[in-house]
Amino acid sequence: METYSLVELAVDRLRRDILSGRTDPGERLVEEQLTRRLGISRAPLREAMRQLAEQGLVEHIPRRGARVATLSDDDVRELYEVRDVLERHAVTTTPPGRDLSRLRSALESIRKATETDDRLELANAHRRFHVEVVALSGNRQLTGLYESILVRIQLYMAVNMRREAETARAEDGVLRHERLFAAAEHGDAAALLEALSGHGARTYLN
Incomplete structure (x- = not known):
């Protein structure tokens, strides 16, 4: 339950940043920076990123990590x-x-x-x-x-x-x-x- 709550926290915070325009499409989402800013470990952060990817807000680029989703x-x-x-x-x-x-x-x-x-x-x-x-x-x-x-x-x-x-x-x-x-x-x-x-x-x- 605690881990799930941390996932929810990360999803909420990152979703707010993305949908408010605080982070631009294509902007990199660096794990080390996000774990420090959100005060969570990599496991709940990665689950949060997976959920945001399912929502079309984050995309994973091979060998380059995650970024805010882009649209052509x-x-x-x-x-x-x-x-x-x-x-x-x-x-x-x-x-x-x-x-x-x-x-x-x-x-x-x-x-x-x-x-x-x-x-x-x-x-x-x-x-x-x-x-x-x-x-x-x-x-x-x-x-x-x-x-x-x-x-x-x-x-x-x-x-x-x-x-x-x-x-x-x-x-x-x-x-x-x-x-x-x-x-x-x-x-x-x-x-x-x-x-x-x-x-x-x-x-x-x-």
Whole structure:
């Protein structure tokens, strides 16, 4: 149990670093440095790295060790194509009168994270909001697949959100998600799809 707790600790800390943009895609993850920083031995660290690799956040390079996962331009394009297909199917099959409380809660998390400038929480809140949009369809398998796609994209979105923060107004992201919520609240699938297509997520990517 103690070893498992150390694994959970390492997974949580490293996942936070990766998804908040504190570590860049392709950055090496050196065992000696990580064991010192996390205060754990190599065994739980390696298990944590294995779990993060299964989540698509870490990749192991033969004879070179581990690094934060990278995506090629083609990977990014293909992931966004899959994301678009899943979103469109979810939105067009969502029945009317769905409970929007979880979506509203995610929007409030975006507002709070923006106010406190908590970049990890903001990235997580963005992902949660979009997952809740898809979850309105009631299709659990679709929602799970969609979330796994967003986690991989978030590797790059976190870095680019950090860059965007240097040039754009923080409230712009809130306004984008408020428009999405308004479309969902009115039950207008066409308006929601239009808002999603103009959401600007791709502009975060270089």
